[in-house]
Amino acid sequence: MKHAILYLIFASIWIVGCDSSESPSNSNSESPEAQTQATPADHIQALSLQISKNPKDYGLLEDRSRWYFEVDSMEKAMKDIEGAIALHPTGDQLYAWKGFLYYAQEDTATARSAYIESIRLGSKDPEVFYQLGQLDFFQKRYEYAKSGYEEAMKLDESDPQYPFALGFMKEEQGSEAKAVQWYVKALKVDSTFAKPLIRLHDLYLNFYENEQVAMDYNAQLLRSTPDHALGNYQKGGFHLRKAKELLGTPENPRFGFHLNEAVTAFTISVNSDPNFVDAWYSRGRVYFFGQTRIDEAVSDFEQTLTLNPKHAQAHFMLGSIYERNGDLKTALSYYSEAVAHNPDSKDFQRAVKEVTAQLK
Structure with missing residues (x-):
């Protein structure tokens, strides 16, 4: 707690x-070596x-x-x-x-x-x-x-936490521009402070829809903390998006480049934080998109479900793999779990309906 x-x-x-400072005691009288032990x-x-x-x-x-x-x-x-x-x-x-x-x-x-x-x-x-x-x-x-x-x-004025807190409050209030100003001020105090770098990445990616600026802030985060779990997850997400844009063109060298970069980033992420559910799932998606490392995709999706048994998308992806491999009963089981955890998904419902029809 x-x-x-x-x-x-x-x-x-x-x-x-x-x-x-007002205490009359001198309770820390031990030597530094004794205190350490x-x-x-x-x-x-x-x-x-x-x-x-x-x-x-x-x-x-x-x-x-x-x-x-x-x-x-x-x-x-x-x-x-x-x-x-x-x-x-x-x-x-x-x-x-x-x-x-x-x-x-x-x-x-x-x-x-x-x-x-x-x-x-x-x-x-x-x-x-x-x-x-x-x-x-x-x-x-x-x-x-x-x-x-x-x-x-x-x-x-030397603590970046305080301007960050003001920025976070402004973001909660829906004043994104003011939030950015405070986050930038926090970075002027400490350019390596992770919290404003993460928030600036998210704001520029999702609110301002400026992926380049978002990734610049993420790169700044990774320069100071190369193995940062969330920073590498965000980097992996960038390369996964770029690879998806090139789906259908596997001969394009950029497709393979982005897949490899995504795998590397997500691997650092899960190594830094083995409980990072979305990083396991996302690396599995990269393996799936590459079409050559399906066993590894299955392993990552299964690890996702070990950490979060209610992860509907992981159930669906495993269903897709088993359906493609001709194991329709296992596929239906995973599709049914996906629907159970996300009953509003038309894709999940359609998958259950289609595989059920094939099994009749």
Whole structure:
């Protein structure tokens, strides 16, 4: 659950690394080598011993709360931060951590109150304003979200996450041109930042229908992260589209070139993320279009169904292959599954009807 929440808030990394500057404790007294070798359980045990000797040291409770979070002991983490706040009710960073913990538990009302209290107590941490903006964004309180993001950006102009968040909000509101401006601003801060590169690719490909600009942004993404799963998937999709445009002309050298480039890109994608369902399916389509690697196409479609048994298109493609090979009963089974998962598809319905007629 922890990782899902971190994704929802755009993978903010500030909380797990920050220390309370107001804390009187010096709990990180171990050598760097000892800290590297220690496990979370070791840290928790050591902190518990220190707390038993210094029960009024709120910093120790805060530190242990963070380690409890690392091992998903949320109830204990929240108990410790509440204890720390009881000992030091004016600690703005304590309230910031409390906000995060309650947000991780999907208690957004308590999280909001904690973030607001952190700001009232004088927090100048841009992440506190950003997280409050995130809460407002997910509740579609866009004006409040905008205020939070903008304040975060004022406090730290070096973090590209803040202009990206403003761009993502504009895109959600249907202001694509404004979104592009904010994404470009994020890239001026960090030209390798993947999130705006991905969004710019999608906007130019699907909204502006400018494939060249879209692929330029994708190329920029792959220059900084050559094995990026989504970047290679998008590259493979480009070459697959180009190959489809040349269907019926297998003698055209560009047809084979685009097929090979697509296979290479999708292979990098599945190697980088073995659970990337659409990359497995798309590589199977490339093998199918090439007509010379059908066994590999079958393998990729089967892997697609292993990851997602309800993938209607994979069922349909396997049905097509078995029908072509004369195994009509197996073909009908796959076609029927395709219809079951997408009953509105006329192509799937037609396939079932035609193969059923042949079996009579």
